[in-house]
Amino acid sequence: MLSRIKDIAATLAPRLIEIRRHIHSHPELSGQEYQTAAYVAGVLSSCGLHVQELVGKTGVVGELAGTGADRRLLAIRTDMDALPIQERTELEFASHQPGIMHACGHDVHTTIGLGTAMILSQLDEPLPGKIRFLFQPAEETAQGASWMIRDGVMDGVNAILGVHVFPTIPGGSVGIRYGALTAAADDMEILIRGESGHGARPHEAIDAIWIASQVITTLQQAISRTQNPLRPVVLTIGQIQGGRAPNVIADQVRLLGTVRSLHPETSAALPAWIENIVATVCQTYGAKHKLNYRRGVPSVQNDPTLTQLVEEAAEAAWGTERVQILLEPSLGAEDFSLYLDHAPGTMFRLGVGFPDQPNYPLHHPQFQVNETSIITGVVTMAYAAYQYWQRG
Numbered sequence: 001m002l003s004r005i006k007d008i009a010a011t012l013a014p015r016l017i018e019i020r021r022h023i024h025s026h027p028e029l030s031g032q033e034y035q036t037a038a039y040v041a042g043v044l045s046s047c048g049l050h051v052q053e054l055v056g057k058t059g060v061v062g063e064l065a066g067t068g069a070d071r072r073l074l075a076i077r078t079d080m081d082a083l084p085i086q087e088r089t090e091l092e093f094a095s096h097q098p099g100i101m102h103a104c105g106h107d108v109h110t111t112i113g114l115g116t117a118m119i120l121s122q123l124d125e126p127l128p129g130k131i132r133f134l135f136q137p138a139e140e141t142a143q144g145a146s147w148m149i150r151d152g153v154m155d156g157v158n159a160i161l162g163v164h165v166f167p168t169i170p171g172g173s174v175g176i177r178y179g180a181l182t183a184a185a186d187d188m189e190i191l192i193r194g195e196s197g198h199g200a201r202p203h204e205a206i207d208a209i210w211i212a213s214q215v216i217t218t219l220q221q222a223i224s225r226t227q228n229p230l231r232p233v234v235l236t237i238g239q240i241q242g243g244r245a246p247n248v249i250a251d252q253v254r255l256l257g258t259v260r261s262l263h264p265e266t267s268a269a270l271p272a273w274i275e276n277i278v279a280t281v282c283q284t285y286g287a288k289h290k291l292n293y294r295r296g297v298p299s300v301q302n303d304p305t306l307t308q309l310v311e312e313a314a315e316a317a318w319g320t321e322r323v324q325i326l327l328e329p330s331l332g333a334e335d336f337s338l339y340l341d342h343a344p345g346t347m348f349r350l351g352v353g354f355p356d357q358p359n360y361p362l363h364h365p366q367f368q369v370n371e372t373s374i375i376t377g378v379v380t381m382a383y384a385a386y387q388y389w390q391r392g
């Protein structure tokens, strides 16, 4: 079956590059993927899939019914949105939309979803089980997965696979990560209220700026002394607002920050841990406080069995020298994690690096993708999906 999948992929290669370039040159922002969704729906329909549009606002779902011999339903998720970035590559298929660019490779992800659907619909024998392709909007704003889930895309799903491009892995190679792939990313706002006064008479006031500085310092020190160093926490206060004049003691300060963590138990405990530190410092010096903690997306935790399924599929297709086991997670965030509340899943990294030209990072205006990786991604995904039903 692997050689059959590779043969179909080789035949499809020019078409897949055409699809990728079309999507790349017509990028759309999160939640506005109307043309991309219509294009995706058209390709899926032409492969004979049952297609639903406007799922999760601008998302698309395509289903390929198998023989029904195996009742397990596998989902494959790709994302479709682009970023508010002015493209600065000189590619002939560069963005036609001023200020919008596929700088995170979601054009490639969408192409891989479509290519996998094309291959699996062209096998000589039907699949034993059903497969559902999720083309998700608004990943960059961490909204799309929850929109899709609210519309029921995970109903009945037994397992889910995903992919993300990675420029530091060579094009044509696959990165496999067991356990945590990305971090939980939350936002917080800390409001501190003291009492204003003359800058020359601090004892008659409650200095919210000085207390805020104590809060920041204590939080950073407490990470090193009270958090398990093997379960990383990154806390960044990126914005401070407060004070009106050099000689007036500030009565209010607002701190805004982001909090990243990898371990689910740590993530769960962070709001209470932060609340306790902020409350203790503020009470000590007589200030009032309020913590507004907003949960973002949880950490992507790759399922061991499914990760092994993808690793073995990639090794069978490309050899062990083109499969890297990734030793470190990323502290970036990915809303693929929200699907994992409903079914086990795994996301692999697809190398898109060039051997002979600079590799700019994701979200960079000169970010480029080594297109040889498209076939690697499509074959890996299609073969891993096929193998899913071959296992008990």
Ligand code: NI
Pocket (backbone or CB within 6 Å): 104, 105, 106, 139, 164
């Ligand atoms: Ni992305």
